[in-house]
Amino acid sequence: MKRIVVTGADGYIGTHVIAELVKQKERFDITAAVLDADHCERISGVNYVSFDFVTDHSRENLCDVLGRPEICLHLAWRDGFVHNSTRHIEDISSHFGFLKNLADHGTKQFAVAGSFREYGNVNGMVDINSFAYPDNMYMLSKVMLKRALELYFAGKDICLQWFRPFTVYGDEEKNHSILSKILMWEKEGKETFPFTDGTEQYDYIEIHELARQIAAIVSQNEIDGVIDCCSGVPTRLGDMVEKFISDNHLRIRPEYGAFPSRSYDSKIVYGDVRKINRIMEITGTNG
Numbered sequence: 001m002k003r004i005v006v007t008g009a010d011g012y013i014g015t016h017v018i019a020e021l022v023k024q025k026e027r028f029d030i031t032a033a034v035l036d037a038d039h040c041e042r043i044s045g046v047n048y049v050s051f052d053f054v055t056d057h058s059r060e061n062l063c064d065v066l067g068r069p070e071i072c073l074h075l076a077w078r079d080g081f082v083h084n085s086t087r088h089i090e091d092i093s094s095h096f097g098f099l100k101n102l103a104d105h106g107t108k109q110f111a112v113a114g115s116f117r118e119y120g121n122v123n124g125m126v127d128i129n130s131f132a133y134p135d136n137m138y139m140l141s142k143v144m145l146k147r148a149l150e151l152y153f154a155g156k157d158i159c160l161q162w163f164r165p166f167t168v169y170g171d172e173e174k175n176h177s178i179l180s181k182i183l184m185w186e187k188e189g190k191e192t193f194p195f196t197d198g199t200e201q202y203d204y205i206e207i208h209e210l211a212r213q214i215a216a217i218v219s220q221n222e223i224d225g226v227i228d229c230c231s232g233v234p235t236r237l238g239d240m241v242e243k244f245i246s247d248n249h250l251r252i253r254p255e256y257g258a259f260p261s262r263s264y265d266s267k268i269v270y271g272d273v274r275k276i277n278r279i280m281e282i283t284g285t286n287g
Helices: 012-022 092-104 137-153 178-187 207-218 237-247 274-282
Strands: 002-007 028-034 047-050 071-074 109-113 159-165 167-169 192-194 201-206 225-229 234-236 253-255
Touching (some): 012 028, 071 092, 092 109, 092 137, 109 137, 109 207, 159 207, 167 207, 201 237, 207 225, 225 274, 234 237, 237 253
Parallel strands (some): 002 071, 109 159
């Protein structure tokens, strides 16, 4: 059984990953690091501790507080849905300091959440060897943190797994996606909402499948480096929205073309599943 700490454990992705790791209780002794351990929704069998990477990253006893983890799954991130927030850049030293702190005190495996948006405004399939071209603060901070960790961990006996989730959906009440906004607008009684032309194609991954993939990544250290967490299938945004509205019997309708596409959004982008599929095979979680 390996000791693992999960930061951002009470977030949208974190809660689902914790639930997935609990299913493998014979493999993991789990510590969930959250902002307020006294006021969070808990899962049985998990040790919850209060932790803020911004203020606590340099604590000398941090490794002990977090259960002396052998594995760190770092999901915590501020302003993740505000892509040009300057806090992304301001927080880099805190992210790096936290992960360096654990590495200096014996943690040997780090799985850190990146983003498919690191690939920038590209069109078509991207893979782990595709060039990263960040064009907003969120993307830039991810790329900078990744490179800093690669440089610091070089020559050390440390496994760095930089996984890049693609477009996540599911459990929309807890999400911040266009689908969750549609539910909110429906409840408010709105009949329509401003929308793009809907032709953008993204790689959508359901939240439980993403949690399964992340759990598989930390369950092994044979495969490291960049790992795309994706379905490998591009789907039109308009089709995704129309299906969601139909499946949930909603009345609200999109106003196509009323909202301009963001300049840094690709017209079509999807990931390469070959590496994550190998990991799923190694860990026996490929279905």
